Amino acid sequence: MTRVESSPAAAENRSGTTPVEVVIVTGLSGAGRSTAARVLEDLGYYVADNLPPELIGRMVELGQGTEPPTRKFAMVMDVRSRFFTGNLSAVTEHLRSAGLRTRILFLEASDDVLIRRYGFARRRHPLQSESADGTLTAGIAAERARLSTVKTAADLVIDTTALSIHQLHRKLEEAYGGDAPSALQLTIQSFGFKYGVPLDADMVLDLRFLPNPHWVPELREQTGQDAAVSEYVLSRPGAQDYLSTCRHLVDLTTEGYRQEGKRYMTVAVGCTGGKHRSVAVAEELGDLLGAGAKNGSGDVIRVVHRDLGRE
Template sequence: MTRVESNNTAGSPRPGTGRGGLAKGASVEAVIVTGLSGAGRGTAARVLEDLGWYVTDNLPPELIGRMVELGASAEPPIHRLALVMDVRSRFFTGDLSVVTEQLRALGVPTRVLFLEASDDVLIRRFGFARRRHPLQSESADGTLSAGIAAERVRLSAVKAAADLVIDTTELSIHQLHRKLEEAYGGGAATTLQLTVQSFGFKYGVPLDADMVLDVRFLPNPHWIPELREHTGQETVVSEYVLSRPGADDYLRTCHHLVDLTMNGYRQEGKRYMTVAVGCTGGKHRSVAIAEALGELIGADIGAGVADVVRVVHRDLGRE
């Protein structure tokens, strides 16, 4: 999660800003993430960060306006700000009116997300994590149940004023991920960023690969003198590799397999995937197949299959 650190919390606004509003042309929106401890605020913060929101955790209310102003004038500017607020902070008393009024005065559209869960589930989650509830020591008998009950009372007004309340009792992490993407993703929930990476097996399989394809069954151009010094990025080599028996069938099968896997990744809330294509040295066959596979998948972008397709060659040019 992105943490906000500042050595200068005082002083006047930057030129073009003011306490009564943002710079002309600035476009900033905010979401306040709050709710019961153990209900999934940390997960929500990570999802929002993946969706492009700048996340701050328990920023004092007095600094929120300054944070918005600084973000709007930053390079690049911060257009979407997520503020995580909960009872761990001595600054948060359960009253969001000060924060929301300050943001409205700056002309910032603000939504409030409230996360909750049943007592049984919260108790089980705290048991798994082996943590104390932040209000447990303040309760009359010092029990976890009493701490949860006290927090429910303290945050009842916040829940009533929330724009979106999500009960995570029956939700898996992936289901919560999808709900948050639908609410705050701005359409990004259906996209995935794919990297197709060629490599040489003799240098090791990429550690970050989600799928590994082995094209060493194809004839190696290294043993053809007129092709040895060329690479799979050059037409003379790529045409040779792709014309070998089985190459076209293998390429199209891999394309279908990658497409199926990406669909599954999106269903699970994953937004990044790396496909590694390997040959012996990472110079000829893997490079040609990676380039061809990238072109096939790139043609699917218009259909919403992927947002970005990158083709990279890890070992090209390596002796």
């Protein structure tokens, strides 16, 4: 039996602090457990795959020792786990009695959709070899029968038969995302083209069309973070129009990302060396978008300078 009564999390919960959450993610193979795990991870859950029930309490205790403490955990369980050899109701009841907010998410889909997904993935069903005739259909039927009681005990059942990945993403965010299900992490990164374009850039802005402060003697040793350089760059013809257009593009793109369930975006702002123009514009764009704090959409925006100081 899972032991959690003496854990720090249980003591904190009884004292009235924010409860620790445990989400058990299970369901039919091919119904979307891996997608659910990725979504929950993006929502701030610590995700463990096929962790034995006896170690749940220990995982929670370890999470309380981190800084800041981890308060949201998700465990992905499939039919091969020892989780299904015991009593699920007893495990969840024990966790809840210790003050942990425990919920079960069950994912399912129709047989024909599961068969089609396995065909695309070219994977073998975990119960296929145990079935009488060794067919995929028999393996799915065996799993469905074995998980019937688990489905009954679930707090939330999602049928992914007719759902796209993005639709499933939104359903999970609505169920587990709390007050800011659509928050996006936006990074504005300055860089120098001579050092290479950032590989993780989702959008690249090229500032090399603006006059280079490097050729102004009194500005050469300064950077785009200095007021004199910033004023020089932002006052060049076309700079403000370009900045306004970039902000509009970023706003349009981030809104599309939220609709598609994407949670991370990197805007790379480049000039020749990553010292003057790109730094000044990245700082200004960050200010316009609300860097350093959540904006009106709940997004978290930060500005970083990859190549500043390399010259």
